[in-house]
Amino acid sequence: MNRGQLAEFLKGRRARVRPADVGLPAGPRRRTPGLRREEVARLAGISVDYYARLEQGRGPRPSRQVLAALGRALRLFDDERTYLFQLAGEQPGPPAGPSQTVSAGxxxxxxxxxxxxxxxxxxxxxxxxxxxxxxxxxxDPDAHGRNLIWNAFCGPFPLDAASPPESQTFADECVADLRAASARYPSDPGIQDLIARLTEHSPEFVRRWNEHRVCVRRTTTKTLHHPHFGELVLECQVLHADEQGQRVVFYTAAPGSPTASVLCGLREAVVA
Incomplete structure (x- = not known):
């Protein structure tokens, strides 16, 4: 265990995390950037004295559970998390699960x-x-359910053999992507629960799951059948925030296309 480097790494990473990144108010008396020691300790579920000793290079060797908790509290990327474990003389296991916190940026x-x-x-x-x-x-996502894979297989209009080809392709890619996620985050309860529920309720999901395809969805063209605007052809651009296990998805349309005109009309309604 390299106590000195571990202390410097913790102090440096603490200074980079803004209170808003972890859902904390900045407060009127905060004179330095980043989190306070007591805030990191509270987020990690350890005592302030124990965390202070780690930053002072005189603490005992932290357990794997403490290291994992510190990684979550300090919003470490995967390579930073690996480095933290190595400084403490431990080998990191797989990431516990994808982050549910969307950054302020x-x-x-x-x-x-x-x-x-x-x-x-x-x-x-x-x-x-x-x-x-x-x-x-x-x-409104809250009105239709927030999980896109569950909606595809078990929502109000579930996938079946008569669904259009683009819906079939979307389902194929989603299931292959979910299998990749289950391998990357094998201990994440949310992923395992979703797979179990889909397996119980959707034969279409089970058929695809048993094909053992693995892929990560990237940029593609999607045809959306809108109840008011009819058929829309959208370019689906995907930005991978891999360290958080998140993707930012953008829907655009070819300039001058009917779909572009619809998006322009929607924008006018939003900014009005």
Whole structure:
């Protein structure tokens, strides 16, 4: 265990995490950037004295559970988490699961995109954040359910053999993507629960799951049948925030196309 380097790493990473990143108010008397020691200790579920001794290079060797908790509290990326474990003389296991916290920067990006439907999903296709254009195009996520894979197989209009080819392709890719996520996060209870529920309720999911395809969805073209605007052809751009297990999805359209005209009309309704 390298106590000195571990102490410097913890202090440096603590200074980089803003209170807003972990859901804490900045407060009127905060004179230095980053989190306070007591805030890191509270987020990690350890005593302030124990954390202070780690930062002072005189603490005992932290357990794997403490290291994992510190990694979550300090919002460490995967490579930083690996480095933290190595400094403590431990080998890191697989990441516990995808983050449910959308960074302030990504949320600000969604808000600025007033002409593009955009949203954030995690590794199991759970909607975490979205902008007003996405609501205009797809409806209120809270009214339809936030998990896109569950909606595809077990929602109000579930996939069946008569579904259009683009829906079949979307389902194929989602299941292959979910299998990749289950391998990357083998101990995540949310992913395992989703797989179990889909296996129980959807033969279409089971058939695809048993094919053992693995892939990660990237940019593609999607045809959406909108109840008011009819058929829309959307370019689905995917930005991978791999360290958090999240994707930012943008829907755009070819300039001058009928779909572009619909998106322009939706924007005018949003900014009005």
């Amino acid at each position: 990504i949320r600000h990006l969604l808000e600025r995109l007033d002409d593009t439907p955009a949203f954030v999903i995690d590794a199991k296709y759970e909607l975490l954040a979205w902008n007003r254009m996405a609501v205009r195009l797809m409806g």
